[in-house]
Amino acid sequence: MPVGCARKKNLNLGFFLNVSMHKGTYYREKLSADRLLRCYEIAPPRIKQYLNAEIQFVISNLRNTGLVLELGCGYGRVMKAISQFVSWIIGNDISKESLDLVTSYMEDCRNYAVFLMDASQMSFRSCTFDAVVCIQNGISAFRVNKKHLIAESIRVTKDNGVILFSSYSPKAWQARLKWFRRQSQFGLIGEIDKEKSHNGTIVCKDGFKATTISNGQFVELFDAFDLNASIIEVDESSIFCKVIKEK
Ligand SMILES: C[S@@+](CC[C@H](N)C(=O)[O-])C[C@H]1O[C@@H](n2cnc3c(N)ncnc32)[C@H](O)[C@@H]1O
Numbered sequence: 001m002p003v004g005c006a007r008k009k010n011l012n013l014g015f016f017l018n019v020s021m022h023k024g025t026y027y028r029e030k031l032s033a034d035r036l037l038r039c040y041e042i043a044p045p046r047i048k049q050y051l052n053a054e055i056q057f058v059i060s061n062l063r064n065t066g067l068v069l070e071l072g073c074g075y076g077r078v079m080k081a082i083s084q085f086v087s088w089i090i091g092n093d094i095s096k097e098s099l100d101l102v103t104s105y106m107e108d109c110r111n112y113a114v115f116l117m118d119a120s121q122m123s124f125r126s127c128t129f130d131a132v133v134c135i136q137n138g139i140s141a142f143r144v145n146k147k148h149l150i151a152e153s154i155r156v157t158k159d160n161g162v163i164l165f166s167s168y169s170p171k172a173w174q175a176r177l178k179w180f181r182r183q184s185q186f187g188l189i190g191e192i193d194k195e196k197s198h199n200g201t202i203v204c205k206d207g208f209k210a211t212t213i214s215n216g217q218f219v220e221l222f223d224a225f226d227l228n229a230s231i232i233e234v235d236e237s238s239i240f241c242k243v244i245k246e247k
Contacts, residue, residue, distance in 0.1 A: 025094060025143060026208050027072075031188065032095035036074050037105075039183050046175040046237075053235035054135055054166060055081045061164060061242065062086055062131050069156065071119035071134040071149075072142060075101040076112070078135060083109045090129070092117040120144035124156045132157050135166040135238075140211040150221045154245060163243040167213040170200060172237040177202065180210075215239060 031039065043051065059082055062068055066087045073079050073091025075098045083089045083106070091114045093099055099114045106112055117123060119134070119142060132153045139146060153163050168176055180202050183189045190206025197203050200212035215231040218241035222229040232240045 027141065028095040028097075030206075030208075033075055033097040033101045035188055036095075036098055037077075037101070038186065039188050040077060042182050042186055042188075043179055044175065044182065047179045050172060050175065050235055050237035051136075054238050057166075057232075057234045057238075057240060058082055058133055058135060058164060059085050061162060062133070065162070066130040067128070068131045068133060069124070069129040071132065071153065072136075072138040073102070073114060074098045076105045076114070078133070079112055079114075080106050080109060082133075083111055086131075087111060088113075090115070092119060092122065094118055118144070120148040120152055122152050122156055126155050127158045128156050129161060130158055131162040131164070133164045135164065137167045137210065137212065139165055139213050140167060143209075146213075146217075146221060147224065150225065154225055154227065154243075157245045159245055159247050161245050163241075163245060165213075165218065165241040166234075166238045167218075167241075168200065169233050169237050169239050170212075171233075173200065175237070213239075213241075215241075 027036070040051065055078060058078070062082060063085050068082070068086045068089050070079055070089065070091045073093050076091065079089045079091050089112045091102070091112065093114070094116065096116055099116060102114050119138070134153065139149060142149065157163055177197065180189065181192055184192050184204065189208045190204035193203040193205050202210045218231060219229045222241070222243050227243050227245065230242045232242060234240055
């Protein structure tokens with residue numbers, strides 16, 4: 001399926017494609033498609049448990065929801081898991097290579113569409129989605145202006161729709177570090193800079209940097225838009241920020 005096309009013709013998201021402005025990012029250039037998939041394949045058992053718990057939390061919150069958007073969907077790992085529980089799952093990402101892999105990865109799924117699009121500058125109409133999901137620490141991984149990202153998430157969500165963001169719990173630090181060391185050993189990311197990697201931030205000598213968002217930061221980010229964020233720790237591994245877009 002060509003990037004930017006809805007799978008079925010009756011899905012009208014009212015958007016124009018906006019593919020020209022992507023900043024170069026590590027994920028797009030070095031950690032896309034098969035390489036991104038490999039990161040998840042080699043995850044140690046505790047991380048696989050975390051990844052599964054994260055998806056289960058999303059499913060428990062979005063069961064029977066109509067139109068759901070995943071920001072930074074990669075090759076479709078999360079979309080595939082939740083597609084059977086929602087009417088439509090839409091994903092966007094800045095990596096064309098990852099989006100190209102979605103078609104084969106999603107196999108028989110028919111209720112999805114993906115778009116090459118920066119999550120902090122989306123081309124969807126306002127108030128389009130029943131729910132917007134940005135998990136796997138996307139808010140840190142995207143390396144975009146966080147306020148813009150939150151503003152865009154709120155804008156494209158319908159009134160009374162749900163917004164879910166997740167980052168890592170501080171309790172997951174050792175397991176997360178082990179996973180990233182393994183990614184480095186497999187040549188998927190650069191050598192970990194041990195001196196600079198601490199307090200929720202992982203830095204590699206080749207320029208990769210992954211931070212985390214605290215409970216307080218999530219609350220503050222949504223407070224700026226007069227929205228209350230509920231913070232939920234899941235599996236002692238992720239921190240979810242759940243917001244209802246109340247008018
Ligand atoms: C940690 S991966 C997670 C992928 C997917 N959500 C998952 O859990 O399997 C982060 C993804 O965000 C994408 N990404 C990076 N910057 C982005 C941006 N500004 N807008 C949309 N996606 C972005 C990357 O290409 C990558 O696929």
